[in-house]
Amino acid sequence: MTVLDGLVGTGSRLVVEEPERFRVHRDSMMSPEILAEEHAKIFEHNWLYVGHESEIANPGDYVRRRVGGRPVFMVRGAKSGKVNVFHNSCTHRGAVVCRQDRGNAKVFQCFYHAWTFDSEGTLSGVPDREAYGGTLDWEGLALRSVARVESYRGFVFCCYDPEVVGLVEYLAGAKDYLDLIIDAAPADMEIVRGTNEYGMDANWKLLVENSIDGYHAVSTHDTYFKYLVALGTDLSVGVTGTAHDLGNGHAVLEYEAPWGRPVAKWEPLFGEDAKASVDGLRAGLVERFGEERAHRMADLNRNMLIYPNLIVNDIMALTVRTFVPTAPDHMEVTAWEMAPREEQPDVRQRRLDSFLTFLGPGGFATPDDIEALESCQQGFTSGGVEWNDISRGMTREPRANDEAQMRAFWRRWRADMDRVDRTVNP
């Protein structure tokens, strides 16, 4: 491996930017050494999405997650009401303490020797405690919280690095887009019951690129567009818009698209019955935010990457998607649908339909994305071609079907990977 001896300057060796050309070396997608380095330099030091506060609405509600490849769980403290994210490991000898994907619990009892912790992480019970002769360090043996936990408008993030900048500063320009998306809801947002948990035999960064790639839609998603047309959607609008670098590796596409949006844009596919409620939502937006912002909220789509691995796509439905690599050529994907609480049932039904037909792994589009990414991964192994080209739109104001948003990701990736003060786990 010529590009990769030693770990110094890995980023710059793999991501090469010239005035009119931007290239990424394919070793970045194939090498186990790079994956280990990514864990040490990216997943250990950036804010990572854990879940949404609506998933743990009540005291003691919890969800179990893998964040950056590590098992953690998020629980609403019964005393404090605050969102705790704990390393899912018993402080006694290590067993996983939370063994269900979700639920409500007063206490978490480790099954191995039955130590008990409450929802604030406090160690509250140790069988035969007398054996320790009063020396047991109850405080020091509380469940270990992840170094940093913060949430922004219901989106809970954690970071394994205590030195990381605050979440709002980290979110940079992505914060305004989250505001726009959340403000558009007439009530609080919630995660809908039912999770899409799927996988891809491809490098995780290919899904970063794909999630904010406007260029592939027409060729890859032909059958989805045919489906829309069969149901009466007028595709002549096309997909026009712009791409923005939001800072810190985050990026967004914002564009006009032909499909209906349950936020407030009716189209025939929704059915006549839903027209009045959707038009009412739109009138509400105009009233609250004025014509211009209401137009952005209702008519424009947004595909947003929050570096490194959170995608919030506000398109024909609102998706929250995260993914973690398990190998250079495999990732686990988890996606949720977000919607306003107490939404009209007919609008909610349209939203669910839109999600599963386009975004779901059983729909008319996502399987073809999976095929595309796996196909790239297979293509890499052929060798002979060293670099991917990501130069599209470099010499003009970036459009939604250019690659400026991917370059924003890769520049941050290069900077993270170039850092020398982070050690790679053995």
Add this chain to the structure above:
Amino acid sequence: MSAPARVRRPTRSEVEDLLFAEAELLDAWDLDTWLTLYTSDSRYVVPATDVPDGDPTTDLVLIDDDRLRMTLRVERLNSRKAHREYPHSKCRHLVTNVRVGEPDGDEIPVRASFIVWRTRNGKDSTWVGGYTYRLVERDGALRIRSKRVELDMSSLRPANDVAVIL
């Protein structure tokens, strides 16, 4: 409106004939004929793996097709632009443990276990779970009004997607 007449309870082998015919048509990718096994008001639902009792009107599911969407799904899978299934996988639907319930109005509830095996492009994947059918009689033949597919897998990850008809 008076309640529809109660129908005769078919024998297990009559029901198996229908389910095995469906499996054969799916394995042969004869999806147009497959559709003819279903009524005009049919429904095909696959709940999410974490909410097997999911209700498609309020919960996010993997597949929620009415007859129209079933038709469009078949159209998609018949085309060369369904990239995930072009060329088609080799599939094998194994249907077993068939249980025929007491008729409920004009419907006959049926449960079965299944494994669907797919191989494509050097990769094998399997889906495992239970089918719940509601069958009706149409012109003297059994037809499928609804098929619900509850997956036993703790996630779709081993199969990556559900691009074939289960």
